[in-house]
Amino acid sequence: MDIKFKDFEGPLDLLLHLVSKYEVDIYDVPLVEVIEQYLSYIATLQAMKLEVAGEYMVMASQLMLIKSRRLLPKLVEDTSYEDDLEVDLLNQIEEYKRFKALGEELAAQHDQRAKFYSKAKTEVLSEDMELVHDKTVVDLFLAFSKVMSSRQSTLNDKHTTVEADQYRIEDMMVYIEERFDRKHQLTLSDLFSESRSRAEMLTIFLASLELIKRHILCVQQEDNFGEIILTKEGA
Template identity: 25%
Template sequence: MPQVVDHVAVARLYGEPLFAMPSDLYIPPDALEVFLEAFEGPLDLLLYLIRKQNFNILDIPMAGVTRQYLVYVDEIRNHNLELAAEYLLMAAMLIEIKSRMLLPPKPVPEGEEPEDPRAELVRRLLEYEQMKLAGARLNAMPHFGRDFLRAQVYIEQSLQPRFPEVHVVELQEAWRDILKRAKLVQHHRITREELSVREYMSKVLRALQGRRFVEFEELFEPEKGSTVLVVTFIALLELAKETLIEITQAEAFAPIYVRLAYTPA
């Protein structure tokens, strides 16, 4: 490190002061490239050329504007061919408009004005300028996080919490809701009644004992419920299956009779 105290270091390299540029320092040619104007597309460049020279956008001098436009396109072609492709498309459109203006206008019916080759380009430029100005106005507005931050203040309060008052009507409504839920949640126990088919078979045989015929309906006891009726009917079927009783009917829709099966002495 040179013994220089009065000189100011031009840079710092790995934390150490550097008082002179290295003789073998290599800087690539593209590293110091400077762009004086940045455009967002062909319309932006074209609008810049028109407004910079105070041209009337409704009466564009195509020769001068096209010449200046092509100069800029030649510059960017040397550095970025992909970017230049979009600008070349607009250049072709300018040249086409310029050539159409050199040709004699097409005949039109009397009372109508001939079509201006620049009309479509002027329409696109005016629409683009409106969008650009609207974007600039939006960008000029204060943006949260860029131009200002939201102030946040935290105040600790050790006050006793104050709860809202409850009216009597609200308590009544809450009580009614509790009663409704209580009615929906009720418990009941279901017990199974033990009935024996064999027991009812014996009861039927005792009812038929000593009688020639008994009507079918007399053997049932409706007052004891449907369960007893079902068991009694099953008992009759079992007795008929075992040929212990006979079920007879004189004719269709006639009364049905039940009797003990005949057994020879």
């Protein structure tokens, strides 16, 4: 099974996606929360053995520095340096937002002009998966990153040895459907409540994506970064 997550155009594109969820001015967002979501996203990509470009890791190191300085006791001589780091980051996101909006406007104009000229037919193939209720795989993936991050310490305490991969996506699809036979509605975190390892959580997540892709499950999310709610189609 080949599942393709949305490809961000770079670390600033990912940060802009996270920041825009708060629907406030960029300079008013809770920066530490945004940093934690970015780091969780990258950590989950690595856990799933997906390739992470070097530029994302460079940004991650910068964000970890900002976060650590936020959490450390304030020192008078370091305050201006810390503020400079944060303001510089927010300025970069703001500038990227302007250029992206300009690029989208130019693309829209190109599409409009294309209506008045004939051109050869092209076939566009896309593996991107759109979820119902205007949710995308990114929303589901970010929610999963949050769940995995919150359970990481518990899993580390319970398992001190490296276990072999022993879970199949097909088996987990059957397991998830059986869960819905007993209950009409489940949250994403409910699915992982009985998970005993990170490998099991990853397999359940991929199995749930496949069920969504096949329109067996549908997805809802009432608030930005809120709990993901799964229901069975036709139930």
